[in-house]
Amino acid sequence: MKQTVRLFLVALFAGAVTLGGYKYLEKKEFTSFAPQQNSNFIPTSFSSTGAEMNTDFTQAAEKTVHAVVHVKNTTVSRKPSNIMEYFQGGGQPREMVGSGSGVIISPDGYIVTNNHVIANASNLEVTLNNNKTYTAKLIGTDPATDIALIKIDGDDDFAFIPFGDSNNVKIGEWVLAVGNPFNLTSTVTAGIISAKARDLNQFDGNPQSFIQTDAAVNRGNSGGALVNTRGELIGINTAITSETGSYVGYSFAVPSNNARKVIEDIMEYGNVQRGILGIQVGNINQQVVEKYGINDTEGVFVGGIEKGSGADKAGIKEGDIIKQLDGYKVSKFADLSGYLGSKRPKDVVEVTVLREGSEKKIPVTLEKLETFSIDDLGLEVKNTSSEELKQRGLKNGVTVTRALTPDMAQYKLEGIIITKINDESVKDTEDVKRIMSQRDYRTPIKMTFMDGAGNINSFIFR
Known part of the structure; x- marks a missing residue:
């Protein structure tokens, strides 16, 4: 009996010591993580750091959604039904309907869209945000930039989107993509400018200079508007890069300055007037580095000069590195081609070149590319x-x-x-x-x- 009582008391004492130690350590652990008065602890609340997103997209969306239209393109093709029609042509006519988007750019009904949206059309139908439908006529196209101009006529002025200056857009700037993906009319998505002067055609000899965004763009958005938060048109949504055919995180738009220049040329001349410097672009390799002593990785290297061109007459030389055009930075060829894409023959462009370690500013008169x-x-x-x-x-x-x-x-x-x-x-x-x-x-x-x-x-x- 005494042995039992002794064991009970020992167990009771051990339990009390264990419980007391646990409480002591629990209290120490709690106090060690308590915020101190002058600590460097930074709360994770966005409102506490002043980093909340306060951009309002509603006004830009309201300004633009009524000026973006749904474009339906009806094409007629003939499919041969026998071997003779296959070799000699002919067959039963078959209608096919495609769709995309367009942007009204003037109150009298001029609409800019993509060339691939209206290509080979036998009939063009435009539906506004208020569900009114119009037959459109084709004014002109430029396959090189994938821009087309069409027109509708109505009794009243149409809502339209004013042009913004795409040269002034900044990486990280908020933008809206407005269009008609998957036949869902009047769809607005938001994103930021992810990159500028993006060239998607560097391997097929047709350099382009796109604005890249992460605003969601899908099939049917082609020809729609990319606008800034002020509701100004800064791009025409044109392409996505995707293994599935649908949006995967980035999309591409023709800069508004380039699109505006193309449609103004179409309206004034009936075709696009392209101005060129008259240079041959070279690659910076080890031989070039040793020959010209180049230690700069940004810019466009002048690999040759076309005799009698504007660049030749102005004094640009082989081996120069073009760093700026009219004060705009040139890091790669897409920057140069994109900026010149908004210019016309006889325009004067101030070209800043790096030559033998020093910069020179040279005015060059652009010549027409025939x-x-x-x-x-x-x-x-x-x-x-x-x-x-x-x-x-x-x-x-x-x-x-x-x-x-x-x-x-x-x-x-x-x-x-x-x-x-x-x-x-x-x-x-x-x-x-x-x-x-x-x-x-x-x-x-x-x-x-x-x-x-x-x-x-x-x-x-x-």
Whole structure:
């Protein structure tokens, strides 16, 4: 009995010690994590740090949603039903309907959209946010920038979106994408400017300069508006990059300055007037670094000058690095091509170049780019100056400016001079246009040209 009582007392004492120690440690742990009066503890509340998002999108959405329209494109194609129709053409006509978006830019009903939205249309139908429907007529297109201009007529003025200055947009700035994805009319999504002067076509010879955003854009948004928080048009939503075909985190818009210049050219001239410096862009490699002593990684390297061009007359030299255009920073070729895309022939651009370690500001008068697209060859050509022909030892020829298809881009034909097509001499783009319009489309095309090394070659395209 005594042994039992002794064991009970020992157990009771041990339990009391354990409980007391636990309470002591629990109290110490609590007090050690208590905020102190002069501590560096920073609360996680956004309101306490002044970092709350107070941007109001409602006014911008209200200003723009009534000026973004739903565009329906009806095309008619003929599908051959037998072997004879397959080889000779013909077949039963079949209608196909596509859709996209457009932006009213004037009270009298001019609408800017994407070229791929209205391509090959036999009928264009525009539906406004109030469900009124109009038949639209095509004014003009520019496939190179994927911009098209259409028009509707009504009794009253239409709501429209004023242009903003896309050169002044900043990375991180809030924007809204307004359009009609998946036939859902009047959809507004928000995001920020993720990047500027983004080139999606760097490998196919057709450089572009897009505004990149993370505002959700899907099929049907093409041709819609990208606007800032003031409700100004800063871009035309054009493309997404996706493995699924749907939005995955970023989208791309044609800058409003470029779109505005294209549609103004279409309205005034009927086609797009492109101004060029007259330079050949070179790559900065080890040989160039050693030859010119370059230690700068940003800018556009001038690899050559076209004789008689604006750059040649102004004094830009091979080996210069273009750093700015009219004070706007140029980090890469897309910056240069994007800025020049908003300019016209005879415009004067102040070019800041880095030469032998010092910067020089050189005013350059842009010249008109006279080009013709040889669709059957997938090449664009321009007239060749007499100075360049003399330098190359040629009497005639047109110069290839870029490839129009990825298949032709792989041959790196930019800069070659085509002297003959189907054994007929060509001296300018008008000759090319005439020869191509008169040829039998079923016969091969023979192209004779001089390459960069001065060799005369011939290709036959079947």
